[in-house]
Amino acid sequence: MDPAGRWLRERLGCSLNDTGLLLRALTHRSHGPDHNERLEFLGDAVLSFVVAELLFQAYPQASEGELSRFRANLVSGDALALVASGLGLGEHVRLGEGELKSGGQQRASILADTLEAVVGAVYLDRGLAATSALAARLFAGQLAALPESAELKDAKTRLQEWLQGRGLDLPAYSVLETTGEPHAQRFRVRCDIAGLGIAAEAEGSSRRRAEQEAALRVLEDPALKGGR
Amino acid sequence: MDPAGRWLRERLGCSLNDTGLLLRALTHRSHGPDHNERLEFLGDAVLSFVVAELLFQAYPQASEGELSRFRANLVSGDALALVASGLGLGEHVRLGEGELKSGGQQRASILADTLEAVVGAVYLDRGLAATSALAARLFAGQLAALPESAELKDAKTRLQEWLQGRGLDLPAYSVLETTGEPHAQRFRVRCDIAGLGIAAEAEGSSRRRAEQEAALRVLEDPALKGGR
Numbered sequence: 001m002d003p004a005g006r007w008l009r010e011r012l013g014c015s016l017n018d019t020g021l022l023l024r025a026l027t028h029r030s031h032g033p034d035h036n037e038r039l040e041f042l043g044d045a046v047l048s049f050v051v052a053e054l055l056f057q058a059y060p061q062a063s064e065g066e067l068s069r070f071r072a073n074l075v076s077g078d079a080l081a082l083v084a085s086g087l088g089l090g091e092h093v094r095l096g097e098g099e100l101k102s103g104g105q106q107r108a109s110i111l112a113d114t115l116e117a118v119v120g121a122v123y124l125d126r127g128l129a130a131t132s133a134l135a136a137r138l139f140a141g142q143l144a145a146l147p148e149s150a151e152l153k154d155a156k157t158r159l160q161e162w163l164q165g166r167g168l169d170l171p172a173y174s175v176l177e178t179t180g181e182p183h184a185q186r187f188r189v190r191c192d193i194a195g196l197g198i199a200a201e202a203e204g205s206s207r208r209r210a211e212q213e214a215a216l217r218v219l220e221d222p223a224l225k226g227g228r
Numbered sequence: 229m230d231p232a233g234r235w236l237r238e239r240l241g242c243s244l245n246d247t248g249l250l251l252r253a254l255t256h257r258s259h260g261p262d263h264n265e266r267l268e269f270l271g272d273a274v275l276s277f278v279v280a281e282l283l284f285q286a287y288p289q290a291s292e293g294e295l296s297r298f299r300a301n302l303v304s305g306d307a308l309a310l311v312a313s314g315l316g317l318g319e320h321v322r323l324g325e326g327e328l329k330s331g332g333q334q335r336a337s338i339l340a341d342t343l344e345a346v347v348g349a350v351y352l353d354r355g356l357a358a359t360s361a362l363a364a365r366l367f368a369g370q371l372a373a374l375p376e377s378a379e380l381k382d383a384k385t386r387l388q389e390w391l392q393g394r395g396l397d398l399p400a401y402s403v404l405e406t407t408g409e410p411h412a413q414r415f416r417v418r419c420d421i422a423g424l425g426i427a428a429e430a431e432g433s434s435r436r437r438a439e440q441e442a443a444l445r446v447l448e449d450p451a452l453k454g455g456r
Contacts, residue, residue, distance in 0.1 A: 045280035052273035
């Protein structure tokens with residue numbers, strides 16, 4: 001078995017029937033015309049989806065906003081680059097000479113894109129169940145570090161409880177601005193915490209979403225850190 | 229069969245084993261606690277993915293950038309709202325009284341979100357193949373309106389051919405600015421068409437991507453419209 005195939009089997013626990021597909025997934029555009037950018041497109045899409053489903057199943061109580069945030073953290077470029085780097089993916093990326101000389105094997109964007117392309121190749125060759133299992137292995141560490149399902153409450157509830165626990169007044173929400181056509185309005189709201197002299201603003205497609213986001217920003221204020 | 233189930237079967241060509249799941253998918257948060265926002269999260273993810281795969285298979289020559297643009301057009305909020313509206317989804321959305329009075333049944337964001345939630349329910353109940361088939365039906369019109377695979381060339385090539393066909397000088401690309409750390413650089417480039425006195429600027433994670441985007445913007449200039 002070629003080194004790339006062995007790497008895939010040993011580090012990612014997968015093997016592909018079509019070894020050409022794996023080579024293409026590992027080939028950066030700088031290396032030649034049979035490169036991995038289309039596989040990266042597919043891999044990005046399938047990875048976002050299988051991670052969404054993993055989170056959907058793991059957090060039956062989490063709100064849409066929490067699921068979205070968890071996913072954004074897991075599949076961000078930086079997070080993917082870190083996973084790829086930990087797997088030693090850089091050694092198997094096929095780069096053009098210029099990229100090679102300028103350290104492309106360790107470049108975060110190349111590592112992240114190549115990992116997505118490998119996921120795309122696994123999907124094409126092995127199907128959805130194998131891809132989902134691969135994602136669960138790739139993100140096992142990050143998934144384990146996420147909060148317990150029971151700890152999750154929506155931001156407004158958490159903020160209210162935090163304030164009540166300290167005998168402080170409840171937050172005051174106000175709509176600062178409503179923009180857009182009636183069928184596609186945007187709401188800009190402000191959340192004021194009088195007792196702490198802090199406030200946050202946020203925007204959303206509904207008043208409720210904007211309020212949740214504003215509450216979340218208050219919760220992320222250094223003045224409240226550790227209290228969540 | 230209840231009206232919602234009949235609508236799903238007659239207009240979307242699907243039926244679910246779990247009728248409660250369909251009701252939840254149709255329930256806006258304003259209606260009550262058992263609402264569709266989590267299903268919307270899952271549906272958005274699976275829809276983005278199955279549309280990505282449809283495009284990946286339908287356009288073997290298309291670049292990643294073209295596939296991304298096609299998909300963004302198909303699954304944008306406005307496009308989804310249009311599809312949902314054409315299917316008469318508004319009649320089946322379950323809204324709270326306030327939303328109902330303010331015309332929520334026709335609001336684009338509610339229609340788009342609810343359609344995503346229905347897709348999420350179809351995925352949970354019927355699996356990926358049924359979801360992919362549903363997406364192909366939902367977007368049949370839009371997919372048919374996309375350019376033929378053979379017409380697709382990258383933007384720089386199309387721009388060059390357009391100019392050559394009119395005896396004009398080739399475009400001049402120049403890098404205006406390079407920002408960011410060495411491992412995560414951003415390139416800002418300019419594409420000048422001297423013969424027409426027009427230009428466009430664009431940014432990207434590589435010089436090539438920025439040039440392609442700048443070429444695309446020139447192609448979209450009214451001065452060139454109809455020539456693509």
